[in-house]
Amino acid sequence: MVPGERVSGTASSDIRWYKRAVFYEVLVRGFYDCNNDGSGDIPGIISKLDYLEWLGIDCIWLLPFYQSPLRDGGYDISDYWTVLPEYGQVADVAQLVDESHRRGMRVVADLVMNHTSDQHPWFVESRQDRTNPKADWYVWNDDDQRYRDARIIFVDTEKSNWAWDPQRGQYYWHRFFSHQPDLNYDNPEVAGTMLDVVRYWLDIGLDGFRLDAVPYLFERDGTECENLPETHSYLRRLRKEVDSLYPGKVLLAEANQWPEDVVQYFGDDDECHMCFHFPLMPRMFMSVRREQRYPITEILARTPPIPDGCTWGIFLRNHDELTLEMVTDEERDYMWSEYAKDPRMKRNIGIGRRLAPLVDNDRRVAELLHSLLFSLPGSPVLYYGDEIGMGDNIYLGDRDGVRTPMQWSPDRNGGFSRADFAQLYLPALMDPVYGFESVNVEAQMRNPSSLLHWMRRMLEVRRQHPVFGTGAMDVVSTDNPSVLAYVRSSLPGQEGPAQTGAADEDGTEATPDHVLCVSNLSRFAQPAQLPLQRWEGMTPIELVGRVPFPPVGEQPYFITLPPYGFYWFGLVGRSTTATGG
C-alpha cells in the first residue's frame, strides 16, 4: 500500500487493516433520519457515507441495531436475526456494507453475547417452568446467594445481580440491568447458537464485531465471575471460527479492566484482535487538568506488550459515561471534582459528558487531546459529533445526555430529521453554545479553520504515516513534567535510524519511519530539552506544515511549545544542515 492511501481498500490480503484504521462510532438512532419518523436509521447512515469518507474514516462502528425493546439503547436484544424496524431491514445493513466497501470503508457492529432482553423469546420460554426446552438457556437459582463475590456494575440502579422471577419461582442472574438476563454459556446449545449469529452477520458482509461485556460470559462459585478461563476458551473457539471462515475480520473486545487483565483477551493472538484501553482515557483528561504527563505515562508503563497482530482501541469519549472504574478512589474523587461539578453529570461510576463540555469548550484542549488520541499506540475511535465539538444535555436521563441527534445544519432539528420536533427520539441541542444553530457540520465545512477541517487534516496526516498505527513507542524523557514526548518508530528495537528499509510483515512500509510527538499539557507556554541523540543527524519536519526544523545534534534538542501546543515531526534523512541540503 502506498502511504496516504486509505487503509482499507477492503482488499482481502490486508488482513491487519484494523491496526491502521480510524474508527467512528455511530449511534444508528442519532445519526440521520431518512424516513422522517424522528429516529435515525440505517438508510440515513448510507446517505452520510460521503461525509464519513471525506472526513477520513476507515471503519464505522454501529451501536446495536437488532430487534430490541430499547430499554438499554439496544444492548437488550430480543431477536438476533432481525433489525429493529425503525432502523430498517437486514437488506439495509447489506446495502450499508456494500456502499461502505465501495468507498474503502469497513463496517463493524456491536454484538451483545452476554445477555438478552427479558423479552427475547428464549427468555420468555425459559422462565415458564423448569423443564421447557430453553429452561437451561439462562442462569437460574433457587436463592440469590450464589456468586456473591461478583460486583454490581450499575450501582445507581441495581442492588443485586439476582432478580426474582415469580413465574418460574426462581432467581435469574444478570450482570447488568435486571431486564437483561445473562445467557448460560455452560449450555452447549447457547454457545453454538451464538456462533450461528456471528456467521449470519459475517455472511451479510460485516467486517467484524465489537463484543459487548465479554468478561462476564461464564460464572463460577468462589470467583468474581469475571475473566474466567472458560470465557477465554470460548473466545478462542469464536476466533478460530471467524479466522477460518472469514479471514480479515476483526473482533474488538469491550473489557473494562486493568491493562494487565485486558491483555488476556488478546490471548496468544488467538482471542480478540483488538481490545479497548479503558484506563488510558480518563488519564488523558487528568493529565491536562494536572498539567503533567504522569497520569498518561504511568498507565502506559503499566500496559503489558501485546501480540503483533493485535492492537488497542483508544478513545476519548463514547456512548457510555466517562468510565472511572479503572482509576483509584483518589483519582475518581479528583475526576468527579474536576469534571462533574454538577452531581447530575455523574453516572454510575463515571461522568456523563461529551468531550467539548468536559474541556470547557476550549478548542486548544480538544485539539491537544485528539492529537494524543491520534498519535498514542492504538487505533483511535471517534464518537459521532465530537469532530464538530457537539455538546450534551445533562438533564436527560441515564446516558442519553451524550446521545442527542447529530447536528448537520442550522435547519430544523439540526438537519437530522424533518419530523416534528416533539417526535424526535431525543431533543436536538438548542442551547446558545452547543446548539445546532452554532455547532453543525454544514457551517464547519464552510469554515476552513473549523474543528472539523482540523480533524480531517490531522487524520490525513495520520494516514500518511502508518507508523502511528503499527509502530513502537519510545518515551523521550524530559525534565519538564508538563511536556510529553515520544517517538513512534516503525522498526522497534532498532538503535538509531535504520540504514536500510525493510518491508514489515504487513508489506506496507518500504522505508523506516520515525515520528516524534511533543505535547504541552499545560495552559502555559513551556520549554523542553529532549535527549534525541539516538536520532542525531536527522531533521525533524513538522508534519502539518512540512516545515523543517534544525537537525538533531549531539546536545539535547531544545523546543518551546505554546499553551496546550503539540507538534508531530517526521524524523528524516541524515542531513547536517537545517535546509536539508
Place this chain on the structure above:
Amino acid sequence: MGEEWLVPEELPRALVDVLGAYLARQRWYAGQGQPAQVAVAGSARVASGVPAQGRLLWAVVEAGASRYQVLVAERPSAEAAERLRGHDEALMGSDRRVTWYDAVVDSEMAVAFLRAASGGEQDAHRARPLTVEQSNTSVVFDDRLILKLFRRLSGGANPDVEVTTALAETGFAHVAAPLVRWQRDGTDLAFGQQFLAGGTDGWALALTSLRDLYGSCSSGGPCEPAASGGDFAAEATRLGQVTADMHIAMAEAYGTSDSLAGEWEEFVTALERQAGELAPDLAVDGHPLFQRLQEVAAVGPSVRVHGDYHLGQVMRTDTGWYVLDFEGEPNRPLEQRLVPTSVFKDVSGMLRSLRYAPQFALRERAEGELAVLEPPARAWQDRNCQAFLLGYYERDGIGELLPSPPEDREAVRVAFELDKAMYELGYERAYRPDWASIPEAALARLLSEPVEVLTALPGRLEGDPGDDEAADVEETDH
C-alpha cells in the same frame, strides 16, 4: 573493575604538565586558582574496547590538599577536534600528534569506560554527559544507566553508594537500582544506577502545581489548592508514604539506637540559644515552646537518615517517587552525616521544602499580584505539608520509629522544623540575603503556632456516587 580491564600506564609528561590548568577550570576542583603542582598518585590505561588509534587513560592526581579522579581520552588531533565541538571546557592539551580531553564528552570512550568499570557486565550504544555537579560527573548511557564518576575523592566508601546499595538490598524499591560499583583500595570511584527515564524532580513538579494554582487565581478560576486542577496533595501523600518506607528500610539496614534521647535536652537548649541569636526580636528567651520541647519524655528511636531531604532529592517517575543522593548535607563533615538521629530530620526537611516552593513560585509573579496570591500560597503549604504527614504517619510499620504519644511526636517534629529553618536562615543570610525573609517567617510561625496533632486533610473530597441525585435517575430507555 576487574584488573584485567586496566593495565598500569604512565601518563605522558606533556599531559601531566597541562592537568593543572585543566583542573582549575573544573567546577569540582576545590582549590583556588591553578595548583602549583600536580602529582600523579596512580595511573592506568583501559586495556580493551577502546576505539582504534585512541587511548583511554585513567588517573588519580593530587593537587593542593585534595585527590581527584581524571579520565582522559587521547585521539589523533583531527578526530579529537571533531569530538570536542561544543565542549571547550573538556580540552586538556595536545602534543604534535594527539589531543587529550575529558573522556566523558566522547561517547565511544565513555562506553569503553563503562565496560571497564563494570568488568564487562554493562554495555551501551551511546553516552551523554549530564551537567556537571560539584563533586562528581554523571554520564547517561542509552537512557538506561547513569554512571556517577566521583571527582574529588575523600577516601573510603561514599555514603550515597553505601546507603543506596544497603537500601536496595532490603528490597526498598524507591531508589534507582545499583548496577555498577567500582572501588579501588576501598575508595568508591564510580557508581552506576538505573537511569530514571521520564522522571522529574519533586521541585519541578511542585512548581508546576503552583503555577497552575497562581494562574488560576490570576484569571478568575478557582483560587484554592484543593479546587485547582493541578492539586499536589495526592503526590505529597504518596511522597509521605515512600519517605516512611525509606525510614523503615533504613532501620532494617542499619538498626536503631536511642542516641538522640541522651542528647535531647542539649539539642533543645541549643535550639533556644540559636533562635535567640538569629531572631533577637522574636522574644525567644523563656518562650513556652522550648519549655514544651524539654518536657518530651520519649523522643523516639534514632536511625540512619537521608540527611539532606528535600523536593530536589526526590524524583517522580512512571512508577512513583524515587529517592536520590544520600550524601547528606554537603556542608557538614562526613562523620556528622552518618550519625543516627530522629526520622524528623528528613521529615522536617521535606516539610520545609514544601513551604519553600510556594514562596519561590511567588517570586516569579509581579508585585501587584502578591496580595491575591499570598493566601493560596499559604493554603498550598498547609495542605501539602499535611498531606505529606498523613501519608507518612499512616504507613504500616512507621509507628515504631516515631515518638509517642502523638502530642510528643508533633513536638519533636516542630523541634526539627525549627532546626531546619535556622539552618536555612544562616545559609540565606550568608549567601542570598533576599531570601532570608522565608526562613524568618517560618521561625516566627513555628514560635507562634500551638503544637497540634493532625487528624485529617482539609478539603479532602468525599466521593460516594450513591449520595447524590444521579442515583435518582429513573431506569428508562438506556
